[in-house]
Amino acid sequence: MKSTWKLALGLASAITASTAISNVAHAEDLTLCWAAWDPANALVELSKDFTKETGIGMKFEFVPWTNYADRFLNELNSHGKLCDLIIGDSQWIGGAAENGHYVKLNDFFDKEKISMDDFVPATVVGYSEWPKNTPNYWALPAMGDVVGWTYRKDWFSRPELQKEFKEKYGWDLAPPTTFDQLKQIAEFFQKRQIDGKTVYGASIYTERGSEGITMGAMDVLYSYGFQYENPKKPYEMEGFVNSEKSVKGLEFYKALYDCCTPPGSSNAYMGEGVDAFKSGQVAMHMNFAFTWPGLQKDENVGGDKIGYFVNPKGPDGDQFAQLGGQGISVVSYSDKQESALKYIKWFANKDVQAKWWSLGGYSCLNSVVKDPKFPSSQPYAQAFLDSMAIVKDFWAEPSYAPLLQASQKRFHDYVVAGQGSAKDALDGLVKDWTQIFQDDGKM
Amino acid sequence: MLNRTADNVARATPEPLARRIRGISDKGLAWLFISPTILLLLAINIFPLFWAIYLSFTNYRANRPNEVVKNLGLANYRRILGDQDIWIAMQTTAHFVFWTILLQTVIGFTLAWLIDRKFRGHAFWTTIILVPMMLSPAVVGNFWRFLYEPQIGLFAYAVSFVTGIPPTNVQMLSNVELAPWAIIIVDTWMWTPYVMLICLAGLRSIPEYIYEAAEVDRASNWRQFWSITLPMALPFIMLAVLFRGIENFKMFDMVNLLTGGGPGSTTEVASITLKRQAFESWRTGYSSAFAIILFVAVFGLANIYVKALNKVKQR
Numbered sequence: 056m057k058s059t060w061k062l063a064l065g066l067a068s069a070i071t072a073s074t075a076i077s078n079v080a081h082a083e084d085l086t087l088c089w090a091a092w093d094p095a096n097a098l099v100e101l102s103k104d105f106t107k108e109t110g111i112g113m114k115f116e117f118v119p120w121t122n123y124a125d126r127f128l129n130e131l132n133s134h135g136k137l138c139d140l141i142i143g144d145s146q147w148i149g150g151a152a153e154n155g156h157y158v159k160l161n162d163f164f165d166k167e168k169i170s171m172d173d174f175v176p177a178t179v180v181g182y183s184e185w186p187k188n189t190p191n192y193w194a195l196p197a198m199g200d201v202v203g204w205t206y207r208k209d210w211f212s213r214p215e216l217q218k219e220f221k222e223k224y225g226w227d228l229a230p231p232t233t234f235d236q237l238k239q240i241a242e243f244f245q246k247r248q249i250d251g252k253t254v255y256g257a258s259i260y261t262e263r264g265s266e267g268i269t270m271g272a273m274d275v276l277y278s279y280g281f282q283y284e285n286p287k288k289p290y291e292m293e294g295f296v297n298s299e300k301s302v303k304g305l306e307f308y309k310a311l312y313d314c315c316t317p318p319g320s321s322n323a324y325m326g327e328g329v330d331a332f333k334s335g336q337v338a339m340h341m342n343f344a345f346t347w348p349g350l351q352k353d354e355n356v357g358g359d360k361i362g363y364f365v366n367p368k369g370p371d372g373d374q375f376a377q378l379g380g381q382g383i384s385v386v387s388y389s390d391k392q393e394s395a396l397k398y399i400k401w402f403a404n405k406d407v408q409a410k411w412w413s414l415g416g417y418s419c420l421n422s423v424v425k426d427p428k429f430p431s432s433q434p435y436a437q438a439f440l441d442s443m444a445i446v447k448d449f450w451a452e453p454s455y456a457p458l459l460q461a462s463q464k465r466f467h468d469y470v471v472a473g474q475g476s477a478k479d480a481l482d483g484l485v486k487d488w489t490q491i492f493q494d495d496g497k498m
Numbered sequence: 499m500l501n502r503t504a505d506n507v508a509r510a511t512p513e514p515l516a517r518r519i520r521g522i523s524d525k526g527l528a529w530l531f532i533s534p535t536i537l538l539l540l541a542i543n544i545f546p547l548f549w550a551i552y553l554s555f556t557n558y559r560a561n562r563p564n565e566v567v568k569n570l571g572l573a574n575y576r577r578i579l580g581d582q583d584i585w586i587a588m589q590t591t592a593h594f595v596f597w598t599i600l601l602q603t604v605i606g607f608t609l610a611w612l613i614d615r616k617f618r619g620h621a622f623w624t625t626i627i628l629v630p631m632m633l634s635p636a637v638v639g640n641f642w643r644f645l646y647e648p649q650i651g652l653f654a655y656a657v658s659f660v661t662g663i664p665p666t667n668v669q670m671l672s673n674v675e676l677a678p679w680a681i682i683i684v685d686t687w688m689w690t691p692y693v694m695l696i697c698l699a700g701l702r703s704i705p706e707y708i709y710e711a712a713e714v715d716r717a718s719n720w721r722q723f724w725s726i727t728l729p730m731a732l733p734f735i736m737l738a739v740l741f742r743g744i745e746n747f748k749m750f751d752m753v754n755l756l757t758g759g760g761p762g763s764t765t766e767v768a769s770i771t772l773k774r775q776a777f778e779s780w781r782t783g784y785s786s787a788f789a790i791i792l793f794v795a796v797f798g799l800a801n802i803y804v805k806a807l808n809k810v811k812q813r
Contacts, residue, residue, distance in 0.1 A: 263760040318648040321672035457779035472762025
């Protein structure tokens with residue numbers, strides 16, 4: 056009996072001790088919040104090195120893109136402690152900075168000798184700075200991303216199609232450099248039979264619910280001459296947002312939607328675009344660059360069958376692309392800010408950034424992207440580099456959400472539902488945005 | 499004799515529970531039991547309602563908790579009532595409510611009437627008809643989204659088979675004209691069984707002897723239907739209309755899953771607008787005012803309707 060008691064006591068002590076040890080081991084576990092997508096899986100792999108080096112465990116909270124903003128903005132607004140580190144969308148930076156959700160990183164960067172000059176300038180402005188173009192940093196550029204295009208290289212290279220195309224349009228069938236060329240190619244492929252299957256011209260963004268159609272239409276509008284505001288007078292939008300050039304850009308986007316997209320593409324964003332391209336439905340596909348590693352590896356459309364090109368030029372030769380991507384920030388409500396900052400320091404390291412790129416993440420560090428070997432490191436590396444050189448971003452104002460909702464409505468009403476004219480849509484947008492800035496006391 | 503029986507019954511009746519628990523009256527005990535529910539109701543329903551009423555007079559935004567909250571008076575209400583987009587959303591909602599109720603009532607009552615005939619296998623068919631109602635709206639929404647898919651969806655192929663229109667031209671969710679009907683079809687498919695069940699209960703409650711009397715009077719089937727079946731089932735039909743009307747006024751899940759309010763704003767019902775204002779644009783005060791307006795509208799209309807229903811029942 057005595058021995059049974061001893062055994063029980065011993066077991067109880069062992070369990071208590073192991074629990075205590077395990078609590079110590081996991082006391083510093085960090086939780087990183089991000090969207091559920093391929094780069095997040097690469098980050099999980101990468102972060103194992105951080106745990107090995109520091110002994111700090113990493114937990115991840117990944118949410119699908121459709122709920123990403125809702126979930127994490129709610130978390131931040133309610134001062135939740137779920138996330139110690141967050142990779143938040145570029146548009147959130149203004150709101151997160153003004154509402155105190157993120158830790159300001161200037162002192163930390165100075166102390167650790169992390170220089171923002173070491174990162175691609177567009178990503179620093181897009182992911183880290185608030186107010187924009189001022190040296191106030193709230194995030195470290197983490198995942199560079201930009202809208203670009205993929206095309207079916209194997210279809211483009213077919214001699215019979217090349218011949219037919221040349222006869223019809225008078226130039227060689229090749230990746231387009233202007234939007235007019237892009238439309239001609241899309242029209243050429245629309246409802247064409249290839250290998251016994253009906254194919255279509257292009258997959259473009261038309262999604263209504265979150266940010267899809269805005270991210271797509273802006274690619275065209277920027278290159279046609281759209282500007283968010285008077286460069287000399289902030290928040291003056293009349294004549295810039297709804298300029299003649301902007302109107303033509305929006306008309307072009309609608310024409311592209313009407314002529315050359317697959318049936319039922321009225322609510323397409325990143326996932327639907329990938330599906331359309333992977334299933335061999337479309338000749339060209341607009342999407343963020345993060346999708347490219349996955350498409351490159353795809354057995355049916357990847358490898359030699361896929362090519363990449365930069366968002367084309369507008370009629371006046373202007374060329375811009377919509378910035379995507381995110382920076383990594385320390386959440387100010389976290390109890391583990393020191394460990395979180397350790398992670399940021401580790402993540403900023405050159406070797407870690409090089410590995411990040413090799414695993415499928417898009418590094419924003421100059422030493423990685425300016426390495427002479429970088430353009431040939433992946434088939435899409437050059438297109439990514441060229442695209443990142445021409446980026447523009449949506450308003451990053453604290454009121455970015457209502458600003459985005461307004462453009463989603465105006466663009467979808469015109470482009471997809473065919474209501475009113477492009478001029479009406481952009482005039483309406485100026486009205487909506489003016490009201491939002493007036494509510495904010497900025498006008 | 500009677501007195502003795504009454505005494506026996508009184509003796510056999512157990513002493514009230516409250517009296518056995520010292521110091522608590524029957525009324526006190528009742529309050530004790532009911533108070534958790536009342537507290538929960540106050541915390542979950544009543545407090546948020548009053549809080550929303552308060553917020554509706556302010557410029558509060560949930561994503562800016564540090565900002566000073568200003569009292570705007572009736573400005574939010576004025577802005578909503580003067581907003582053309584809100585009125586369009588209300589019209590869209592009214593369109594959905596009207597057509598879904600009409601179709602669900604007509605088809606639901608017809609099905610109930612047929613099932614009530616008690617033909618061979620009627621129990622089996624009743625179960626089959628009830629299946630859509632038992633599914634989750636999320637499942638139904640995604641299921642129909644695939645059915646409506648113009649390239650692979652069975653719906654497009656069925657329409658193509660009947661009409662000869664190429665399936666890729668049957669774009670139910672992308673077409674401005676068709677998208678509202680795509681949602682009406684799904685809602686009708688899902689909720690007609692519910693109306694059918696209520697109507698069936700109404701039909702089954704009609705005493706058989708009334709029909710027997712009508713038979714004796716040589717009333718035709720048509721006459722029996724108009725003079726007995728329909729009037730006696732009418733309170734049940736009206737009850738079904740009330741339930742579906744309130745539900746469809748708040749319709750959200752089906753629209754969100756099928757079209758997300760698009761194409762454009764063609765299917766943007768009031769609840770979608772409310773969600774966008776509250777949780778995407780973060781205009782908490784403004785959206786609270788809109789929620790109050792919707793609440794008052796539903797509450798007011800439902801009250802008027804219930805009065806009409808009571809009048810019909812009293813006839």
